[in-house]
Amino acid sequence: MRPDPQKSPSLAITVLVSVGCHPLTGRGRRADQDARGVELARALPLAEVRLLHAGVLDAGSDAALRGYLGMGFDALTLIEQPESSDVVPALAEVLADHPPTLVIAGTRAERGEASGLLPYLLAERLGWPLVAAVAEVEGVEGGVATLLQALPRGQRRRLQVRLPAILTVDSAAPAPRQSAFGPARRGQLAVHEVGEAVPDAELVEWVEQPARKRPKRLKIVKAASARDRFKAAAAKAEGGSGQVLDGVTPEQGAEAILKLLKEEGVLRR
């Protein structure tokens, strides 16, 4: 019962949203990547965007989820699940009931295990293709979506994926629009009932603790002699003052710069 995107004029998109966490203060907020996903969906013409969240509903998550409503939505579908339960079956059930053409999710959550596995598990379960790190949806036509995938350093790769599909977005996607107080306050959190919640038995057994500072890797010196070891240990931090070309002609200066640009390999060929 998949909708035929060629027939239906509008494009049904479900964006999976989660409760984020500010890196400095730990306050609840829109998760950054999810919000970018919502922005990506909103930017598509004829998109019928539906927000979907599975999790606990309390004062904290309510405020955070309303952050998404503030981007201009009337409602957000909420699958209420108790703390530390496996939300994949519930999400899969809802998505299978009303299959959208596109599912968009952030790459990783900002709370909990944040393994980034959820979209992959959904893709596997639904049998849909998944494309990671999408920066832009260029168009949807004839059951195929043309996407731009973000590569490092602002580079992009064009991909085509057969629909329905799951896309994940990361921080290279366009920044989300401001969340406005009015629509956030008015919007509805529509609770959607699903079958029994599946507890996440494994997670409970793990030890969770605040992130320890990772030890900085020491420069390992495989030195045969004491002199080399001493030299490595006492070596000045690299750098120091750079090369200064004073009193040179512009041509000489330009040559020096060009040489550096070539060494670094940044010059366009």
Next chain:
Amino acid sequence: MSEIRRRDPRREWIARNRLHRDHVSVLAVLGQGNTPSEWLGPNGVMRRNPHAVGFIGPNGLKRIDRSGGQQGGPATVATGTAASDSRQAVTIEAPAFLVAVVPDMSGGRLSSHDRDLLGLARQLADADPARPGAVLAVLFGSHKEEALGEAGVDRLLHLGDDAYEGYAPEARLAVLAAVERDLAPRHWLLPDSPLGGADLGRRLAARLGERPATGVWQLEADAEARGKNGSGWRCTARGAANTRDFLRPLPRVALALAECAEPVSETRHAAEPVTLAQPLPVLLSRIADLGPVAVDPAGVALAEAGFILSAGNGVTDWEGFHHAAKLLGATQGASRVAVDDGHMPRHRQVGATGTWVTARVYVAVGISGAIQHLQGIQSCDKVVAINRDPGCDMIKRADLAVIGDAALVLQALVTLVEQEREEKRHAA
């Protein structure tokens, strides 16, 4: 040949006697270069000639370097060659189990992340010396890496087919599934790097129905930690946007962060090629890679740009500046003053109050370097400054500074590049 060193007192005597007519030839036989600085004395004691060691220092004084680092010492040469050979060659004939690693091979070579991961794999493989495991590396596409063995690979499955080039997660996943079926490795290790192992590893875990450990940065042997399959290992995984650690038994599939382990450096491994028992099924891919998109450098977000040409108050010829940026293929940036004066749009402002940039090369044209600006470029690799004022802060920060008129230097740079391109075109 016997390793026992035999003494020849006569020869030693001649070697000591600089006036002896055979002195030089004996030295040559003894292999001590032209002037022996130390030799074994007649009663078995090492003798040194302090006049023969050392070198004349820059101030005309004789310097003696006793650390052995001094060049020319025959003994050092000998130890040097020995050191390069000291890496122990290890061949694991019949491994008790396999540790499968899928390195990213970005740019066709092992990245430092890949090497760390292979180091981690070795920890798993070599934990029990009696029953060593083998590290299996699965490589996709063509690669230029020659030192796979040195990096710790025992077995190598290389799939050089074009089908695996670019973004081909489905084809790659099919291979990994086949590896699982044929070779059933005990552990799967992938780098948790965006667009590489992070993507493929999660696909694999979902396919295998295994719950992977992601963001692993520490691994400890722990007999208590019985995972699903009793791995005997415990790992620490980063979660919750790098704010929490999860201590958990190591599952079969693990995605590890960079610097999760030390790379292999003391052993050399065989990197024996292996092949899959059954041919891979032909797969209809639902994702098509249409190749990289030509990105206009001017449109690249400043935070992502790798090469930035940035303009400040010292720029007078804006046409020339824009032209230079276009020709060099650089993303344009600007100082606050240049933006305030309306020469550049606000989103091009670099600095603490604008954008924090991470470029490989940052060329600051006519920017004196306000503290906020320097803050914004602190994570740039190489900074080039073109400025009239040799005393400004940007010059102090720069790796290469050219003192002079910005417009003229840029003009010269443009001419130079254009010339080179012209020549290349003629050559081609």
Next chain:
Amino acid sequence: MLDTLLPILIFSALALAVIGAMRRIRLWRQGRPSPVPILQGLAAMPRRYVVDLHHVVARDKVMSNTHVATAGGFVAAAVLMILVHGLGLAQGVLGWALLAASAVMFVGSLFVARRRRNPPARLSKGPWMRLPKSLMAFSLSVFLITLPAVGVLPQDAGSWILAVALAAVLAWGLGEMVFGMTWGGPMKHAFAGALHLAFHRRPERFSTKAGGKGRSTGLKALDLDSPQAKLGVEMPSDFTWNQLLGFDACVQCGRCEAVCPAFAAGQPLNPKKLIQDMVVGLAGGSDAHYAGSPYPGKPVGEHAGGPHGPIVAREGKALVDAETLWSCTTCRACVEECPMMIEHVDAIVDMRRFLTLEHGNTPNKGAEVLDNLIATDNPGGFDPGSRLHWAADLNLPRMADLGQVDVLLWLGDGVFDMRNQRTLRALVKVLRAAEVDFAVLGDEERDSGDVARRLGDEATFQSLARRNIATLAKYRFQRIVTCDPHSFHVLCNEYRELGGPGGDAHYTVLHHSTFIAELYAAGQLHFTPWKGGAVTYHDPCYLGRYNGEYEAPREVLRALGITVTEMARSGFRSRCCGGGGGAPLTDIPGERRIPDMRMDDVRETGAELVAVGCPQCTAMLEGVVEAAEVRDIAELVADALVILPVKMAKGQGRAGQARVEELAS
């Protein structure tokens, strides 16, 4: 014949005026209800007119006298004319009085005409250009018609043709003055203005008989709890009715335009045009008939709207473009100059509220700053636990440890800015030298909410304010001292509505310049005389215009031995630095930059140093290339401090004592 014609003319004009007034009142009543004490307001109106309004008008002596003559003459003439010609009570003194009144009005109208000969750019043209003629027509015709009535001329002087001609001219005059007053002519300002004074939205801003200039500059809080309440102003009808009345009172004199820093910088804002656009919206139509200076860069005639249509369209054009509203620095120069007591800045913030709270359209860095304020309680998105890192070596006493002190030092968000940290260090040094018992809130402090409120994010403002008020309520202190006029203003004036000082809380809020002036007057500070060059002082808007503190900073500078070389625009006419109202964040492009213009003002005085009392001003003025040196008053004071030997002995023990002995011998 005139005897019959005149009453008909007068009473039909009056009747039409009453109908017009009804229509006009109906237009105003489209606005939201806002209860006002009607009788009290009407009773207070004459005083507000004579004292407060004329206080503003009298800044231009010629215009002031012109207006007194014209308006006074007209009011007297109109009343007397009804009595004399309408009711036929021409006997005795009334007729002579009418003659005198119309003569005075005529003289006034001559001055109005002179003014209109070469009008400055800030004045609107259009119908306003015919006003002097109408005034003359009215006054002259009334004068002439009254001449026979008092018996100077015979009853039948001149022919009936002359009488008809006179009546026609009078009809013109009456039409403009009486009919036009309520039907939308230039004289509308008299009708709407009088009622605006009576029913002003901020009656507190007027002086009272008890003395002292009233002051009310805080914004009105939004009701965020009721889901029905509108979040700000979307359509003209979302303003309260007395705000609409206020807009209608505009005389288009353009004094606001002349002082507006955004207009001068070529940003698309002109306060006069904005108010006129609201008037257009009130009645519905387009701005094509507007006859003054446009918004810079925006031609007139492209915008239109109605009372129940949006002011700012989500896409395309409506009555006003969003960037017009975001250009405002909320410096209140326009409000200070407006002779009609119109509240431009409040209206702009009301409209911004809707843009931020409903559209979610705060431009440029504005949205990011609001997100930071929500997540980290400071606009820069810094770790709120690092507020005191700059003062790690100062060992500042914390409120949490002491619980009770005399003075709470409110540090503001300048703690995250390296430049402002220098000012704060200087201030701490001064307080210590004066042995003030003070403490800081440290990490318990939050942004005061000023930026959030000016950017229209009332929700974030109220959240910050309520939490700050709760924190302040935990401790006991007499005063809050801050070196940030924005925090000062918000703490002092805007927290009251939410339960801050003046409500249940008993403390006063002071700007550091006021406090230092007080300490100096009490003999607790001693300075070495100033040896530097010429100094000028830049009045921060939120200290000066908002809170009327012009003297204390100058007193401190005098105490330092500095003779301030005043800028042409100083005191209540001070030009904004461009840093207020979130304007640097919304960053609407113009032709010039406001701080550059302000630095030009500084340069004109020849001063080498400009003293300021606001971190925003410091940042904006220091951002000007090749500028005069910018120092905060606290820094100047700290540099000139003389620690007296007695204090030194007390403070530094033996070393101090040695110095004392040395000095004594």
